[in-house]
Amino acid sequence: MPVLCVADWLTQGAPPPPPFAILRLDVDYREPHAVRLAEIAAQHGLRGSFYFRHRGGAFPLAAMRAVQALGHEVGYHYEALDACAGDWQRAQRLFLAHVAQLRAAGLRVQTVAAHGGPPRAATYRRNDDLLRRTPTLLAQAGLLGDAALQMDFARVYYLSDAGWRWRFYARYTPEVTGTPTPLRAWLAAGLEREHGLYVNVHPHQWFVGAWRARYFRVRNRIGRVVLGQLPFRPRGA
Numbered sequence: 159m160p161v162l163c164v165a166d167w168l169t170q171g172a173p174p175p176p177p178f179a180i181l182r183l184d185v186d187y188r189e190p191h192a193v194r195l196a197e198i199a200a201q202h203g204l205r206g207s208f209y210f211r212h213r214g215g216a217f218p219l220a221a222m223r224a225v226q227a228l229g230h231e232v233g234y235h236y237e238a239l240d241a242c243a244g245d246w247q248r249a250q251r252l253f254l255a256h257v258a259q260l261r262a263a264g265l266r267v268q269t270v271a272a273h274g275g276p277p278r279a280a281t282y283r284r285n286d287d288l289l290r291r292t293p294t295l296l297a298q299a300g301l302l303g304d305a306a307l308q309m310d311f312a313r314v315y316y317l318s319d320a321g322w323r324w325r326f327y328a329r330y331t332p333e334v335t336g337t338p339t340p341l342r343a344w345l346a347a348g349l350e351r352e353h354g355l356y357v358n359v360h361p362h363q364w365f366v367g368a369w370r371a372r373y374f375r376v377r378n379r380i381g382r383v384v385l386g387q388l389p390f391r392p393r394g395a
């Protein structure tokens with residue numbers, strides 16, 4: 159099953175027929191977990207999109223460079239409206255400045271994904287309102303798109319571990335909460351044969367036990383779809 163990063167998807171002329179998966183990882187914190195998952199994915203020849211936040215006054219550049227060096231897409235997990243308490247003008251400037259900062263650090267940022275959370279002002283509902291209201295910001299920043307806003311969710315089933323449990327969305331929209339679905343049941347249904355899959359993983363949640371336990375947890379729960387069905391082969395083979 160082909161596994162794509164978001165930039166791959168957005169640059170494809172014609173989407174592939176199912177089964178395929180788009181792999182997106184929102185790195186909210188605990189960046190070393192993202193690097194470890196990036197290593198595991200790379201060992202299996204998989205490429206995902208890893209989105210990093212500007213947190214505590216900086217981007218985690220070392221982790222971002224490590225993930226990019228493993229062959230993954232590295233993007234900006236934006237929350238400019240939160241950071242600017244809903245001030246649209248300031249948020250636009252901050253968004254552009256952050257993308258420029260990442261590129262100046264050698265990161266090939268092509269796509270962005272909004273960080274979720276309660277709004278910090280009544281002037282907006284979610285961080286992606288910034289690009290919904292000002293879609294020209296994408297072109298201004300030289301970006302291909304947003305990982306959700308530019309996605310056709312009629313073509314992909316969405317599966318996310320946000321909130322520490324897997325939820326399934328037959329047709330994703332941020333206004334509706336998905337159905338809690340044990341991965342086991344979801345995998346047994348073989349849904350990936352009907353539609354493509356869009357899998358959103360939050361690496362900071364994958365830390366129970368040692369790295370070995372983490373590896374098996376990922377292998378067992380996501381792996382049968384995203385990792386396990388692939389012919390395992392070395393990178394570049």
Ligand SMILES: [Zn+2]
Nearest residue numbers: 184186273274
């Ligand atoms: Zn997030």
